[in-house]
Amino acid sequence: MIRRPFLAALALAGAATLLAGCASPSTGSGNGSTESPSETSATPVVEQTLTVFAAASLKDTFTELATEFEESHPGVTVSLNFAGSADLVSQVTEGAPADVVAFADEKNMAKLTDAGLIDGTPELFASNTLEIAVPPGNPQGITSFQDLAKPDAKVVICAAQVPCGSATVKIEEATGITLTPVSEESAVTDVLGKVSSGEADAGLVYVTDVEAAGDTVEGVTFPESSGAVNTYPIGVVAASTLPDLASEFSTLVTGADGQKILAAAGFAKP
């Protein structure tokens, strides 16, 4: 009779892990709300929270920009939500309370503008191209896009369903070189992880990913990358309760300060 409740508990544990496994990677890191707005000014300030949904590849730059925005706007807290662009689109469509959205490609923004969920026209603020990432020391001696087709090189790319993967397909079509990857990941971070851990000999990621990865990978640029450029749009959500603040944030990103921070991270002009 020990068995039954015990097994029931076991079944519960199983269900829990199944759920956890499916749910964990969906929303971005809980980097979000920092609950301490700067209160330097003597006049009473209105506490406001501006919610920004941004593509995962914007994590470092937008975190920096949010801090800058909070400093210049006393009483305002910027709450950041980073995830894959497609995830963010479905969150906004399902009614998540976002004020500003920034995506890694125009296709995802189009889903929101078509649905009338964006106020005005989104602005393009950056662009990103692909680069080959190799483990330190470049064990397979990859120096060009063509080298990725070497039979003994283990290459990891993004699946065609996600933005970095569709850029990869574009380059394959333009060059006529078909890659035979050992894995097609659903996120660019997974590609980078397989390269930095040395499991793969090369991976196709964004220029900014190589920049952000520091010493864990080396970058190999290739001229054909210009054939597939992802442009990043930013827009104010129509349902925003803080439209003025939202467009000020958007202006910061498209303005000189924002462009400087983005360029430092490896982003190109749109």
Place this chain on the structure above:
Amino acid sequence: MPDTVRRPASRRPESRQRASRRATLGGIPAWVAAVAVVGALLIVVPIVSLATRVDWAHFGSLITSESSLAALALSLRTSVASTALCVILGVPLALVLARTSFPGKRILRALILLPLVLPPVVGGIALLAAFGRRGLLGAPLEVLGVTIAFSTVAVVLAQTFVALPFLVLSLEAALRAAGSRYEAVASTLGASPSTVFRRVTLPLVLPGLVTGAVLAFARALGEFGATLTFAGSLEGVTRTLPLEIYLQRETDPEAAVALALVLVLVAVIVMVATYGRREIR
């Protein structure tokens, strides 16, 4: 778990089996039953809601696309393989945990149960550290020409890693519930330890073994995090059904929902086959 001697599973009192057929409160307070209903709804409502999201008109074509079928076939193949591996490794492990005594046994059991509570992605990172190209075992294997990373073998390893504790736990419980009296009698009658194992122990705990194997199979089927981290994702090789669902969600949410329902159905069939049967018998 108290190490008491219990009567064999097959001889449970009949009255208790019968009672579960009638709807009675059985002496528990009504408010406990009410909270229980809330608890059950927490599980049932999301599953039913999932079914309402399915595009039934295209359900057939959504789940029979080439990539979906490849993922389903791979999932079934790898789950069967990892369940077999779980049985081969888990039966001796459960016997050792249930019958022997040695210093450090509690620690060993705790370690074996770790995959139950670890996030699967942590399991994946641990497997990489062991079997990856630069891993503790993976590096020497690579020299011998054996590569595990990005292969179907990696998927089976990841699934076995997370599923093994399910089999070991339920079998160990069955072994403890069955007690060792019959085994003791058999060996006093001259049976060798191997004969006792084969003729007495195994038949006695067979229901527990089946339950454990089914649970392990279900867990293997649902494996996501460790596979994604350790094995990668390539159609027909390492992209199992959960990985396919996760990828489809990017571009084709309808297909993802349809495939999710398929996985739910398989899980329901497995659970009902194991637990439903037991309640009615």
